[in-house]
Amino acid sequence: MKYRKMSVKTVTVLILLLIAVSVSGCYDQREIDDLAYPLAVGLDIGEANILRMTLQLAAPLAIGGGGGGESGGGGGSSGTAETSSIITVDTPSIYSGLDMINNIVSKEINLSHAKVIVISRALAEKGIMEYIQAIQRGREFRPNMFILVSEDPPDEYLEHIKPILESNPSKYYELLLGKDYASFFEDMRMSDFHLASETDFREPTAILTGINKKESVDELAESGNKEYAGKLEGVYKPADIPIVSKQKNVVMGMAVFRNGRMVGTLNGVESKCFQMVTGRYEHSYWAFPDAYAPDKMVVMDILQRNRPSVKAVLKDGKALIDIMLDLEGDFTSIQSTYDYESYPDIMERKASEIIKNEITTMLKKTTDEFNSDICGFGRYVKGKFMTLEDWEKFNWPEHYSDTEFNVQVKMKIRRTGLIIRSMGHKD
Amino acid sequence: MQMENKIRFGSFEAVTFISNLICTKIFLYYTRLTVEDAATAGWISSIVSGLAAFLMLTVLLKMYKKFDDKDILDIAEIAGGKFLKIVTGAVITFSLFVLTVVVIRKFSEDMKIVSLPSSPLSYVMSFFLVGIAVACFFGLEAIVRFHAIVIPFIIAGYVFIMLGVTPQMDITNLMPFWGTGIDDILSKGFLRSSVYCELLVLFLLPPFLGGYKKITRVGYTAFALSAISLITSSLVYILANPYPSGMEPFLPIYNMTRLIAFGRFFQRIEALFVFTWAMAALLYLTSTFYFMVYTFAKTAGLKYIRPLVLPFAVIVFSAAFIPGSLMEVIRIEKNYIVTVGWIVAFVYTGLILAAASIRKSVRKEKCSK
Numbered sequence: 001m002k003y004r005k006m007s008v009k010t011v012t013v014l015i016l017l018l019i020a021v022s023v024s025g026c027y028d029q030r031e032i033d034d035l036a037y038p039l040a041v042g043l044d045i046g047e048a049n050i051l052r053m054t055l056q057l058a059a060p061l062a063i064g065g066g067g068g069g070e071s072g073g074g075g076g077s078s079g080t081a082e083t084s085s086i087i088t089v090d091t092p093s094i095y096s097g098l099d100m101i102n103n104i105v106s107k108e109i110n111l112s113h114a115k116v117i118v119i120s121r122a123l124a125e126k127g128i129m130e131y132i133q134a135i136q137r138g139r140e141f142r143p144n145m146f147i148l149v150s151e152d153p154p155d156e157y158l159e160h161i162k163p164i165l166e167s168n169p170s171k172y173y174e175l176l177l178g179k180d181y182a183s184f185f186e187d188m189r190m191s192d193f194h195l196a197s198e199t200d201f202r203e204p205t206a207i208l209t210g211i212n213k214k215e216s217v218d219e220l221a222e223s224g225n226k227e228y229a230g231k232l233e234g235v236y237k238p239a240d241i242p243i244v245s246k247q248k249n250v251v252m253g254m255a256v257f258r259n260g261r262m263v264g265t266l267n268g269v270e271s272k273c274f275q276m277v278t279g280r281y282e283h284s285y286w287a288f289p290d291a292y293a294p295d296k297m298v299v300m301d302i303l304q305r306n307r308p309s310v311k312a313v314l315k316d317g318k319a320l321i322d323i324m325l326d327l328e329g330d331f332t333s334i335q336s337t338y339d340y341e342s343y344p345d346i347m348e349r350k351a352s353e354i355i356k357n358e359i360t361t362m363l364k365k366t367t368d369e370f371n372s373d374i375c376g377f378g379r380y381v382k383g384k385f386m387t388l389e390d391w392e393k394f395n396w397p398e399h400y401s402d403t404e405f406n407v408q409v410k411m412k413i414r415r416t417g418l419i420i421r422s423m424g425h426k427d
Numbered sequence: 428m429q430m431e432n433k434i435r436f437g438s439f440e441a442v443t444f445i446s447n448l449i450c451t452k453i454f455l456y457y458t459r460l461t462v463e464d465a466a467t468a469g470w471i472s473s474i475v476s477g478l479a480a481f482l483m484l485t486v487l488l489k490m491y492k493k494f495d496d497k498d499i500l501d502i503a504e505i506a507g508g509k510f511l512k513i514v515t516g517a518v519i520t521f522s523l524f525v526l527t528v529v530v531i532r533k534f535s536e537d538m539k540i541v542s543l544p545s546s547p548l549s550y551v552m553s554f555f556l557v558g559i560a561v562a563c564f565f566g567l568e569a570i571v572r573f574h575a576i577v578i579p580f581i582i583a584g585y586v587f588i589m590l591g592v593t594p595q596m597d598i599t600n601l602m603p604f605w606g607t608g609i610d611d612i613l614s615k616g617f618l619r620s621s622v623y624c625e626l627l628v629l630f631l632l633p634p635f636l637g638g639y640k641k642i643t644r645v646g647y648t649a650f651a652l653s654a655i656s657l658i659t660s661s662l663v664y665i666l667a668n669p670y671p672s673g674m675e676p677f678l679p680i681y682n683m684t685r686l687i688a689f690g691r692f693f694q695r696i697e698a699l700f701v702f703t704w705a706m707a708a709l710l711y712l713t714s715t716f717y718f719m720v721y722t723f724a725k726t727a728g729l730k731y732i733r734p735l736v737l738p739f740a741v742i743v744f745s746a747a748f749i750p751g752s753l754m755e756v757i758r759i760e761k762n763y764i765v766t767v768g769w770i771v772a773f774v775y776t777g778l779i780l781a782a783a784s785i786r787k788s789v790r791k792e793k794c795s796k
Contacts, residue, residue, distance in 0.1 A: 007564075008565075011561060011564065015557070015561060018557065026543070026546060026550070027543065027545040027546035027547065027550065028542070028543045028544065028545045028546050136675075139540065139541065139544070142685075142695075143682075143685050143686055144686075144688050144694065171691075174691050178691070191685075191686055194672070195668070195669055195672050198669075198671060198672040198675075199669045199670070199671070199672065201599075201669070202669075379597070379599035379600075379602070379669075380599065382599070382602045382603055383599060383602040383603070383604075385602070385603040386603055386604060386605050387603050387605050387606065387607065387608050388466045388467065388603050388606055388607050388608075388670070389607070389608065390603065391603050
């Protein structure tokens with residue numbers, strides 16, 4: 001018994017010693033201070049080599065110090081410390097680029113806190129699957145990184161990321177790109193992009209972004225007003241949005257892919273429609289022309305009450321897709337002050353008609369212009385096949401362009417804000 | 428330590444012990460395997476495996492009825508004397524040896540890829556081997572009781588992971604319903620009843636558990652728990668990962684765990700996965716290693732098993748380096764262990780039980796004459 005007690009004690013002490021010695025100094029021990037954390041990775045077509053990779057490296061001391069004071073991190077032009085630093089390299093691949101950057105940066109690059117991948121439009125159009133595959137294979141890359149396509153080169157784009165309300169660029173990305181109330185772009189993550197690019201019933205999309213270089217309100221008049229006059233607020237390209245801000249990067253719309261290559265873009269309104277059809281829409285404001293005063297607007301906060309009902313029928317090898325949307329609206333502004341609160345059905349019909357047309361236009365664009373099933377209707381069509389072999393023989397991507405859509409929008413106005421009856425005004 | 432035939436433990440401990448032996452593969456490869464076998468119908472193939480294993484287990488338990496608290500080695504001795512006992516001991520020892528070697532290599536490789544990329548494989552592996560050896564020194568009672576304590580936490584972690592991927596699930600991922608076809612579902616589903624091959628250990632437990640009733644209860648309960656876990660894991664995996672991307676990850680559940688994110692703060696759940704997975708795999712390795720040594724000792728008629736622990740640990744450690752790469756380990760696992768495992772676990776055990784039954788009846792007849 002004594003022998004047993006002794007041996008248990010000895011073994012326990014030995015194990016504890018072994019753990020203490022080896023775990024505290026094992027091969028994978030890393031001091032947090034010895035690592036450099038990129039928050040964004042930019043990919044573009046290289047000139048000196050195949051790929052141009054840009055890293056936006058976090059300066060933790062500046063971030064921790066609120067981005068100002070003497071907290072170090074590089075120092076900015078306005079006397080405040082930069083919360084991040086940009087480094088660009090032309091490289092044969094992502095990982096060899098990291099090796100090259102490690103020749104300059106004193107700390108080891110660790111990608112586990114990277115929040116966004118920014119891909120240039122030029123590279124996206126050339127094809128990005130080799131990089132997506134490398135990112136998926138990498139243990140450090142997070143699957144919930146946002147994936148963006150930039151109209152401008154990522155090195156330039158990332159230089160313009162100067163969050164005003166956030167000292168932490170990482171939080172800025174999460175708040176900007178992950179919010180559920182801005183629907184001019186879709187919350188697209190790396191894992192979702194990867195899954196969509198591998199399946200044969202859906203094609204991937206990415207968030208479209210760019211730099212808005214306007215410095216003063218005088219430039220707003222030139223910002224394509226003629227092209228956009230009188231249209232809905234979501235029709236702008238990222239660089240054309242009539243906004244003047246110190247914050248230069250803008251997100252608006254989506255990049256559409258087919259077979260790993262970018263084939264076009266959807267603007268903000270089309271992105272809203274896309275989200276409605278895929279059931280990812282939360283809520284946002286829509287401005288509709290007044291039914292009786294077309295020069296005035298009726299603005300509603302529209303939310304999706306239920307996930308869309310999608311039914312697919314195959315007829316002579318052609319898919320017929322029925323989409324039923326159930327939407328709910330709240331009046332937020334009636335510029336004409338007509339008493340729509342008492343007769344909401346007028347604006348319900350008008351709004352549902354406009355939304356239906358916008359959705360139909362967007363879907364036509366996916367079939368005729370892109371030939372890319374970004375909404376993933378293939379998932380409903382494959383249910384018509386009993387085996388994978390039959391489904392693969394059918395070859396959905398080839399048939400998508402023949403697809404016909406029947407969109408129905410059910411719209412109910414529920415609330416009126418704090419005014420229950422518009423009383424009109426003197427003019 | 429002497430052979431531990433005097434030790435008795437309860438049904439709960441035994442159920443957790445057997446269930447963990449069968450279910451650890453969920454964390455390592457099982458869900459991907461079902462997708463490779465039958466694509467979108469992998470979960471149906473998993474049901475077929477469960478049904479096939481259930482039928483074979485039922486037949487074995489019916490045949491075992493006459494032998495009450497004898498283990499498979501004693502039964503082999505009844506069937507064919509010392510010779511068959513040695514052959515059976517060799518088969519079981521070898522089977523458990525292969526399982527231990529493959530799983531320790533794979534588990535160490537997995538750990539290296541997921542958490543310890545700079546550490547040498549031998550360093551990672553030696554950690555697990557030390558854990559296994561120490562557990563074996565403490566004996567079966569400690570191992571089994573530790574299962575009873577830890578398995579509920581592993582189940583909680585598993586359930587959490589399964590529920591965590593609910594937002595990623597899409598019912599249309601199950602379409603086309605019959606996947607690669609009914610032939611594949613039935614044939615591969617049957618072969619994959621090999622994933623229940625660790626039920627073999629059930630027939631080594633009778634001396635520790637007691638009578639036939641207890642063995643039956645433990646067998647069916649552990650089987651039911653395992654079958655439910657395996658089938659749900661396959662179903663959830665297919666629901667969350669559309670075909671063919673479900674065939675890609677080499678650690679499918681880990682990949683699935685990486686997808687879990689609730690808001691900005693609740694992310695990186697894989698830390699929980701690594702904990703759950705490491706506990707499950709370590710318990711698995713301890714169990715197979717212990718019974719490998721136990722079977723060898725009993726077959727060889729050795730009184731003590733402790734002196735065998737270190738030599739066997741060294742052999743396992745050396746053998747684990749024989750496969751040239753992780754891909755080779757995966758190939759061995761897929762082409763051999765989960766393809767022919769059912770022959771050892773069910774057919775061979777069945778033959779021994781059948782032979783022993785016949786021998787017993789003949790003897791009884793002779794005695795009555």
